[in-house]
Amino acid sequence: MEGSSKTLLQVKNLSKKYLIKKQLLKKEFFYAVDNVSFYINQNETVGLVGESGSGKSTIGKLILKLIKKDEGEILFKGKDIYSFSRKEEKIFRKETSIVFQDPRTSLNPRMKIFQILEEPLIVHGFPKKERIKKVKKTIVDAGLDETFLDRYPSELSGGQRQRVAIARAIILEPDLIVADEPTSALDVSVQLQIINLINRLKTEKNISFLFISHDLNVVGLLSERIVVLYKGKIMEQGDGKKIIKNPLHPYTKLLIESLPPDHPSKRKDLEHIPETFREEIPGGCKFYSRCPIAQEICKKEPSYKKIDNREVYCHLV
Numbered sequence: 001m002e003g004s005s006k007t008l009l010q011v012k013n014l015s016k017k018y019l020i021k022k023q024l025l026k027k028e029f030f031y032a033v034d035n036v037s038f039y040i041n042q043n044e045t046v047g048l049v050g051e052s053g054s055g056k057s058t059i060g061k062l063i064l065k066l067i068k069k070d071e072g073e074i075l076f077k078g079k080d081i082y083s084f085s086r087k088e089e090k091i092f093r094k095e096t097s098i099v100f101q102d103p104r105t106s107l108n109p110r111m112k113i114f115q116i117l118e119e120p121l122i123v124h125g126f127p128k129k130e131r132i133k134k135v136k137k138t139i140v141d142a143g144l145d146e147t148f149l150d151r152y153p154s155e156l157s158g159g160q161r162q163r164v165a166i167a168r169a170i171i172l173e174p175d176l177i178v179a180d181e182p183t184s185a186l187d188v189s190v191q192l193q194i195i196n197l198i199n200r201l202k203t204e205k206n207i208s209f210l211f212i213s214h215d216l217n218v219v220g221l222l223s224e225r226i227v228v229l230y231k232g233k234i235m236e237q238g239d240g241k242k243i244i245k246n247p248l249h250p251y252t253k254l255l256i257e258s259l260p261p262d263h264p265s266k267r268k269d270l271e272h273i274p275e276t277f278r279e280e281i282p283g284g285c286k287f288y289s290r291c292p293i294a295q296e297i298c299k300k301e302p303s304y305k306k307i308d309n310r311e312v313y314c315h316l317v
């Protein structure tokens with residue numbers, strides 16, 4: 001999918017592969033991310049959804065240069081992130097940020113909340129007076145108050161810790177935040193609070209989010225556009241509301257069926273999607289082994305079709 005003048009981040013034919021077998025002249029690779037293209041506009045939330053092992057967290061790390069790509073391009077504000085000068089690299093680090101799944105492990109247990117929030121400001125050379133001012137303002141922006149600054153992460157609830165992690169992610173006023181399963185370690189009621197917080201910050205601070213989750217219901221609550229991944233490949237992407245209301249790809253349909261939105265208590269894990277136990281065909285559709293409607297043609301890889309303002313990768317749609 002091509003972006004426009006409003007595009008903040010453009011991912012083009014991105015791949016990440018790992019060597020799994022090496023014999024004399026032959027090498028075999030596993031593609032964790034396979035020829036993926038999508039974009040994120042300014043002040044937009046894009047949901048990246050898929051089961052564990054679908055490559056969604058790998059994409060988040062590739063975008064922030066936490067791991068190296070193998071093929072493709074990642075453009076931030078129109079420039080290839082691998083062609084940055086030192087100065088541009090530093091600006092990129094300031095303008096992008098990440099929130100991890102579990103704040104118990106992402107926050108240093110030996111540091112008080114004040115120090116945790118102050119650290120990125122020290123790295124980027126903010127003077128002491130400004131650091132104090134920013135830390136005090138940001139903790140309030142994240143829905144807590146100044147009394148939390150004197151506490152350790154272990155003294156906070158899961159939801160409060162995730163608010164601190166979000167405060168740390170926004171303190172440098174980034175343009176893009178990768179939120180990697182930020183709600184999946186939290187209770188359902190706390191999940192909603194964090195989703196509301198992310199929505200508020202997006203509007204108030206003009207931040208774009210790549211929201212990574214295995215839960216299509218959660219993704220549907222805050223994403224303008226959704227990208228559905230399966231085994232490193234995009235199955236369907238486009239308008240979030242349309243995808244939730246009228247999924248076109250057989251995999252997206254199964255995801256929706258497995259998560260009845262009106263009965264959260266009956267939610268099933270994505271792993272419960274029925275297995276059809278058909279053998280995987282190298283070079284064929286990635287969903288072939290589990291697809292309930294697969295046919296002979298599916299042994300060849302589908303190219304994308306543009307339908308109803310969406311991209312769908314399926315021969316039979």
Ligand code: SF4
Nearest residue numbers: 285291294298314315
């Ligand atoms: Fe199923 Fe075939 Fe479509 Fe793949 S291309 S999702 S196997 S119908």
